[in-house]
Amino acid sequence: MDIGVEFSKGEEREDFVGNKVRPSIIFYPKDEGEVAKVVRYAYERGIPVVTWGAGTSLTGAVECNGCILIDVKYMDKILEVNEVDWYARVQPGVNLEYLNRKLAEKGFFLPPDPASFFLCTVGGATANSSGGMRGVKYGTFKEWVLALKVVLPNGKVVKLGEPLRKNRAGYDLVSLFVGSEGTLGVITEIWFRITPLPRRKTFTVMAYVKDMEEAGRVIVEVRKRRILPEMAEYLDREVVKALNKHLNAGLKESDGGLMLFSVEEDHLEDLLDVLRGNEVVVAEGEEAERLYSIRAQSAIALRAEAKHMVVEDIVVPVSKLPEAIKRLKEVERKYNVRLPVIAHIGDGNLHPNILYNEGEVEGLFEEVANIAIELGGSVSGEHGIGTQKAKVMALQLLKHNGREVLDIMEGIKRLIDPKGIMNPGKYVELAKKYAEGSGENY
Template sequence: MGGIDNLGIETKIEEREDFVNFKVKPLFVTFPKNEEEVVKLVQYAYERGIPIVPWGAGTSLTGAVSCEECILVDMKNMSQILEINEVDWYVRAQPGVNLEFLNRKLMERGFLLPPDPASFFLCSIGGAVSNSSGGMRGVKYGTFRDWVLALRVVLPTGEVIQVGEPFRKNRAGYDLVHLFTGSEGTLGIITEIWFRIIPVPRETQVSLLSYMPDLDSTAGVIQDMRRAGILPEIAEYIDNDVVHALNSQLNAGLRESKGGLLMLRVLAQDLDRMMEILNRWGGDTVQLNQEEWERVYSLRAQSAIALKAISKEMYVEDIVVPVSRLMDAIKRIRKLEEKYQVKMPIIAHIGDGNLHPNILLSDRQRAEELFEEVGKVAIELGGSVSGEHGIGVQKAKLMGIQVKAHGGIKVLEIMKQIKDIIDPKGIMNPGKYVELAYREAKSDR
């Protein structure tokens, strides 16, 4: 294997694919056990000019880890929680730690790391940071970008740096922590992460499940909720096609209704105002106990799995629009369904305007055309083509269109220059994200 055996690192030859079937065809897959072995691998790749790509748990939805003839670095063996600091309120861990496992250990100590992508029971924390993943608590707590304090990173040259500090206030220099957070493995390989944690909230929360007459009404609820100054911990939506998929594939036993389900978790003090808003928009609402809520919450997290089980091809959209433009976005998505004569079941972190229309279409060309049109809806409404799934290869063209439209080509040029400075040989997860977005935007001038 071209000298890789001499490094003394576990290595296999195998092909893989991510959650939505982007292919990964590496020269070999490696399994480092520590930072020193990651350095050896990166130096090996750098000296030979071989592409090198970090792999977390394979839950990517945009082709962010797709590659051919690369060294794939599987981080699963670097899976230790190194420190839980109950005074400075941080946890330090290696990137291969499973997110659900980490939060279970934190909760045993009375703490919480709030971001909870739907793949929380599958994903690694390194992948979540590299993608700046979001999740169902995003409406209140934001994405992983808001919770990373510091990182250790092996750069494409094999050098190791630490960026950030394990405390909240730090104004020493440019914000490199948030440069690497969300960089999709294109700037280096993360080997340690410091997360800010909080005590498990003690306020009394009320869990509500509301059967809505239609998605427009759901958008109305969210807009009125915000006007009323109610900040929910969770505001999630799944349409009736998603409910049907959960029932048929996972025996969910959920009630099916024309307008789908709105899931809300609000402070007890906000319950009366929240119920008034729901009633105004025609919601048929029930209050859930903790056991019922946890069951529905788990089902919501498995929505994409249920949809994937009923379709050979699935294109998972991830657009964000200002909450004030939710109704406009929904109407335009429904018009696209009519135009293409295809259903797009919608899963949404609707409380912060993050919509996931899922394109279930076996005709790849038509699916890609529709995918692009949905992304352009977000751009034209002042939103973004990605809130949490990232860019990878699938959304690079749309990213270029968005950045050009909202910030200008110079912004893309600066991003590309950053990539070139940190990765002078262009080996770190190349040919996607910023590089591809810049190339697409430049060719479209």
């Protein structure tokens, strides 16, 4: 098939957690016009289209069988950095770490930093509305996208939003597309809000805590005292062990694991006071950067521990953290499994990781997700839904929002993608199927 866009035969690939991606053909467009050509071709023939950023999705969001895969790796240009209007206009295939390096040369940054920042594309992070370690202060990608260009499922190109901090012209379609996981179109250009690099001195504080319950207590106290860290992370003992084993991290293996904070100088004394009674190390400069990088690689170290890894992404209100931690421990005991936790604990976002070599873990997965639902939280803070969380997303929406809301979401998908070719069989579409079959009567 030659439509004037570079392509290769559809070799099989895997995403980061080993889900199979089996396209019939892979296109490598160089610009928006080429994306539009491919999508139009697919639309006319009713062929499914899946967009591939870097494949670091943890939720099966890039799985496909017989799809056209659009790999945006050649759409990797930073088109403009506007130092007065404070935005960066970029193509979707730009690597996030690379973008931040370029922005730093001009004194700016794009704050959300998924721990995959050195691997992932900005298009993937936008389509996923990724979060990260700085989420506690700066939120997720949805708070940093001003405008988008998108190739719709019918091959037409639209621009959504404006590169303005304030813009009330119409429904907020930018927010609709951010986090839509490639189910509504292919993002071909993004205007990101950027912000000046902090000027105040920051310190990294590592605390070896006696257990995860103590980590929960610390965060509740941090909030009560109105300390606003730039990063507030937790790694349990198993994670620390994996980091030492696979990445030679040289961390102390205490029973309770460790917390990692980054705070501006005027919050330091208060934070140290909250942490009193725990062994604490304060770091700056290169050592602070090393600890941040070690934290970013935690999932990679854990991935090496077992054949399969299923990553949960639950969020609970910070006030409910102690209760969530207690219930997670109960689930661990009940199933007699290792459930190592990596957490953006400062915003209540916990990643219990299910490691296993054989069998299935669906019951365990759902039980963990249910803890969040029952405590008024969410089954996903930042990793998204894909195929992995469609069922638990349906449960959450039915319980917290009602069936009507799921119907509205499905209606939006049908309106924009009437032939159902964009990343089909996932996310809202799959959640709706589960809801219909669930017989739940909330």
